[in-house]
Amino acid sequence: MEIDNKTIEQLITEKHTIALRRGFSVWPRGEFGKPPALGDFRWTADLILSTWIQAETGKPPTNGLEYRVGASGGGFDVLDFKFLPEDQWITNGNLIDTSISLNGRPYDKKIKISVPWYGGGMSYGSISDHVMLSRVRAAKEWGTYTSSGEGGYPDTIVPYKDNIITQVATGLFGVREQTIQYAPIIELKYAQGAKPGLGGHLLADKSTASVAKIRESVPWVSLFSPFPFHSVYSVEDHKKHLDWIKTINPAALLCVKVSTPTDVDMVAVGSFYAGAHILNIDGSYGSTGAAPEIAKKNIAMPVEYAIPKVHKYLVSEGIRDELIVMASGGIRTAYDIAKAIALGADGCVLGTTELVAIGCTRCSNCERGRGCPFGLTTTDPELSQLVDPDWGMRRISSVYQSFQFQLKDILRRLGLTSIRELRGRSDLLLYNKQHPSNDKYKMKKVSKPEEELRVEESVTDSVVE
Amino acid sequence: MVTLSRNEPEYVRYEIKIQPAPDVIPFPSRFKVRVKKHRLAGLLLKELVHYRGQKEVVTSRPCVYGVFSGPVGGFAPREDKCVGCLRCTTQYPEMVEIFRNPDRENLGDSHFTREYVDSVHYESQSGRVPVRGAGYRGKFGGEGWDGMWTDMSEIVRPTRDxxxxxxxxxxxxxxxxxxxxxxxxxxxxxxxxxxxxxxxxxxxxxxxxxxxxxxxxxxxxxxxxxxxxxxxxxxxxxxxxxxxxxxxxxxxxxxxxxxxxxxxxxxxxxxxxxxxxxxxxxxxxxxxxxxxxxxxxxxxxxxxxxxxxxxxxxxxxxxxxxxxxxxxxxxxxxxxxxxxxxxxxxxxxxxxxxxxxxxxxxxxxxxxxxxxxxxxxxxxxxxxxxxxxxxxxxxxxxxxxxxxxxxxxxxxxxxxxxxxxxxxxxxxxxxxxxxxxxxxxxxxxxxxxxxxxxxxxxxxxxxxxxxxxxxx
Known part of the structure; x- marks a missing residue:
């Protein structure tokens, strides 16, 4: 039986989709308090709910939710900015530039992105093609990129290949000459922050027939990518890898994604001399995929420590301006982006933030059974219907808008006109171990309904484009 | 050199045989599920009308883990199946509340905290390495073991995989x-x-x-x-x-x-x-x-x-x-x-x-x-x-x-x-x-x-x- 020309399956999807979207809108307003079981030290309930607000409105929340820092008690969460006195702020926010170049070398294609971030690698299989579409459409709208992850291109995202970074990882899943030739940027993933020193994991339940087809593997068999590249035993082999990519796609910019070992600064220099245009340092506290719990916390350093280490070493080697450093692994907010840049990165790579924008509650069940119950990290045909690509694109795009708005506000209050001027300006940071945000990890009701609160003074309309 | 029990003339790769060892003493569920039953009844009635009695649509539940899969659905949730994804409470904020089970939260002591108890519980039950998605959730660093990270090698190393x-x-x-x-x-x-x-x-x-x-x-x-x-x-x-x-x-x-x-x-x-x-x-x-x-x-x-x-x-x-x-x-x-x-x-x-x-x-x-x-x-x-x-x-x-x-x-x-x-x-x-x-x-x-x-x-x-x- 059909109702309004809709099948039962469509009606079920519609019923849940409407209810979910209502929930994403209602919860952050605070009328039901905060979900008691939502959040953790890194992504507090406040951060998740404020990201939902930003995904809906394109602006940071104004109802008292803490949208700048988490409650981890370290790293970005204990850093503040030394803002100028108000009379020295730049008044015209429209003059502030948030764009960065992704090629600092004097040769090869110049690629500029309008915001200092792009989307991190999340493979088909780890997420649905609807989520991939949402991400890449948002990237296209903002003139930036998103990475394919280690799972190739489902047909639906091929039309967006100009805004996709093709990832070549150790399992070579989904990697073909064609996919290398598709993209303007190729990313060689040596390691990832969530599981440094270990290969990618796609557990059996998520390795569906369609996923396995693209990966040229056997359906319903767990896929553990090897570690590291079995063809790379030295820096010379590393250069050989980059040369190989250049041979297939001479126009491509080359990105090397590495984790954060104690010698990450040396790795950066090695990658530069091997020919990389971009170095993506992926700290150990972020990531979206399945990973052994022991690897997340205990192997390799958090990105907050790695960024200045790499930056300073590249400066001392005289090659800082030629290698673009993108930081990832725990970048949650616009403030994190600004702090990462002040510590020495050129820009950041976002992953979890985008998933939270489209409904992730950070429940950590991504790898379990059919995958994410919100239809994000799953290829289950029913669950993935919960995310409509247009809706997802709008949500991610709105978060981008809010982040750009906040970055401009930060720059304005620091007296800077370009995000590029902020790079390495750790003198503009304050270390505050007793950061008040660290007391915010308490389950409490939002102070007041949104309507009753004024926009924070610091976030004025003058910086909105 | 003393060996304990391995007298085999041939090399045998060391292995510990694992097999599931489920709890013999009830272990508290991670989450408690509170459903306002009168609101649930109201919703079901409303949906019955809206979907013109389509039972499949009306009884389609927001939980993919089976919390509401019992014979009376949300009227008697199966808390042991709840993994805390929060989809149900996200969808129905006025009706469902999920909160951490205090019985579970209070396991252990100030050093052997609930998180460690959970890990040991899983490891001893399954013999497997705990694997989860969505990154690290804890404090940034801290005293003792928490303020220490082990190194890794990107490329040059003799071990693999x-x-x-x-x-x-x-x-x-x-x-x-x-x-x-x-x-x-x-x-x-x-x-x-x-x-x-x-x-x-x-x-x-x-x-x-x-x-x-x-x-x-x-x-x-x-x-x-x-x-x-x-x-x-x-x-x-x-x-x-x-x-x-x-x-x-x-x-x-x-x-x-x-x-x-x-x-x-x-x-x-x-x-x-x-x-x-x-x-x-x-x-x-x-x-x-x-x-x-x-x-x-x-x-x-x-x-x-x-x-x-x-x-x-x-x-x-x-x-x-x-x-x-x-x-x-x-x-x-x-x-x-x-x-x-x-x-x-x-x-x-x-x-x-x-x-x-x-x-x-x-x-x-x-x-x-x-x-x-x-x-x-x-x-x-x-x-x-x-x-x-x-x-x-x-x-x-x-x-x-x-x-x-x-x-x-x-x-x-x-x-x-x-x-x-x-x-x-x-x-x-x-x-x-x-x-x-x-x-x-x-x-x-x-x-x-x-x-x-x-x-x-x-x-x-x-x-x-x-x-x-x-x-x-």
Missing amino acids: GIHGREFISTAVDIGEKPLLLQFNSEGIMVGETPHCLTIPIPMLFDAPPPSARTRALTEILVRSATETETLCILPLPEILEFSIRNRHVVPLISLSDRDKLSELGFAPSMIEMEKWDENLYGIIRDQFPEAIVAVRLPYSPGFEDRLLMLVDHGVGVFHLVGSYHGRGQNGEFVRDLISAGHRALVAVGKRDRTTLIGSGGIIAAEHVPKAIICGLDAVALDTPVLVALQARMIGECVDWNNNQFDIREVPVDWGVQRLKNLLASWRDQLLEILGAMGLREVRRSRGETGRAMFQEDLEIEAFGEIEGYGD
Whole structure:
């Protein structure tokens, strides 16, 4: 039986989709308090709910939710900015530039992105093609990129290949000459922050027939990518890898994604001399995929420590301006982006933030059974219907808008006109171990309904484009 | 060199057989599910009308894990199935509330927190490495083990693929007294001082359970688990005598008052541990059990390093450094730094390679094993994790050997053995992951290799030292 020309399956999807979207809108307003079981030290309930607000409105929340820092008690969460006195702020926010170049070398294609971030690698299989579409459409709208992850291109995202970074990882899943030739940027993933020193994991339940087809593997068999590249035993082999990519796609910019070992600064220099245009340092506290719990916390350093280490070493080697450093692994907010840049990165790579924008509650069940119950990290045909690509694109795009708005506000209050001027300006940071945000990890009701609160003074309309 | 039980003429790759060992004592669910039933009834009625009686649509539930899959759905939620995804409460904020189960949250104590209890519970139940999505959720760093990260190698390394790889990473360690070098005569025969060691295939053994937790079943579980995993378990001599245990995987723990009972021991142990140093008793043990390796239990008292060196001069080659269950020495310092201090004291006098350091106290998670070894231990003796794996509950703060209260039930021995085998298998696999990531082919090479670890205090100074406010 059909109702309004809709099948039962469509009606079920519609019923849940409407209810979910209502929930994403209602919860952050605070009328039901905060979900008691939502959040953790890194992504507090406040951060998740404020990201939902930003995904809906394109602006940071104004109802008292803490949208700048988490409650981890370290790293970005204990850093503040030394803002100028108000009379020295730049008044015209429209003059502030948030764009960065992704090629600092004097040769090869110049690629500029309008915001200092792009989307991190999340493979088909780890997420649905609807989520991939949402991400890449948002990237296209903002003139930036998103990475394919280690799972190739489902047909639906091929039309967006100009805004996709093709990832070549150790399992070579989904990697073909064609996919290398598709993209303007190729990313060689040596390691990832969530599981440094270990290969990618796609557990059996998520390795569906369609996923396995693209990966040229056997359906319903767990896929553990090897570690590291079995063809790379030295820096010379590393250069050989980059040369190989250049041979297939001479126009491509080359990105090397590495984790954060104690010698990450040396790795950066090695990658530069091997020919990389971009170095993506992926700290150990972020990531979206399945990973052994022991690897997340205990192997390799958090990105907050790695960024200045790499930056300073590249400066001392005289090659800082030629290698673009993108930081990832725990970048949650616009403030994190600004702090990462002040510590020495050129820009950041976002992953979890985008998933939270489209409904992730950070429940950590991504790898379990059919995958994410919100239809994000799953290829289950029913669950993935919960995310409509247009809706997802709008949500991610709105978060981008809010982040750009906040970055401009930060720059304005620091007296800077370009995000590029902020790079390495750790003198503009304050270390505050007793950061008040660290007391915010308490389950409490939002102070007041949104309507009753004024926009924070610091976030004025003058910086909105 | 003493081997415990492996007399096979051919090499056999070490493996701990795992199999599921589900709880025998009910374990509280992670979450509680509260549904406002009158609102649920109202919603169902509304949907019945809206969807014109389409039962499939109306009864389609928001939970993919089966919380509402019972015969009456949301009217009697199955809390044990809730994984905390929050989809139901996201969809229906006015009707469903999910909150953390206080019974679960209150497990453990201030050191062995609920998160660690959860990990040990999963590991001992399944034998597997805990794998989850969505990144790290905890505090940034912290005191002790939390302020320490192990290194990894991006490219150049001899190991491949961690636990999934084909290349072998050894987790075997030697316990005993070792000469710095071996000497051979012209005929190739070893002369001079010879190693007096035993090799265990994993750097983990079982410490003696505290008096408050001892049961016959627990003793049997420990002995069998140690035997089946080819490691050791430390047990007080009176207990060994009471239960007539004769097993070379058992390490008798000898106190001064046990002196006269030594002759009653019905087997020649491979290792004996003295509860505290006594020169006279040490001599008696050496005389009576010349083949046994003799270890001395040494608390982290102020100046314990000097005592360590003094005992080395007396010929002691194996030490069991003992911290509180909360990982503290007697002066309150965390064991991480105390292990390092002990290790470095021996290095400074050139005697580290002659001795073996076993440590216990505060080592309650898989990651603590490699971290403790990097700080300077050769092996760890597991204490409280063993009890938690067997579903013992901590009542209040379980601070040390004497100050603790465990609610430990009588559990089936076979089940208990499997739980401990699962725990060791999981921790060993996680050790392999760490070693694989570092590019080390054997755990012995990580001992004292603090260069293969990163410490928060060092990283902070390097990264944030120039930032205003740092150090204030």
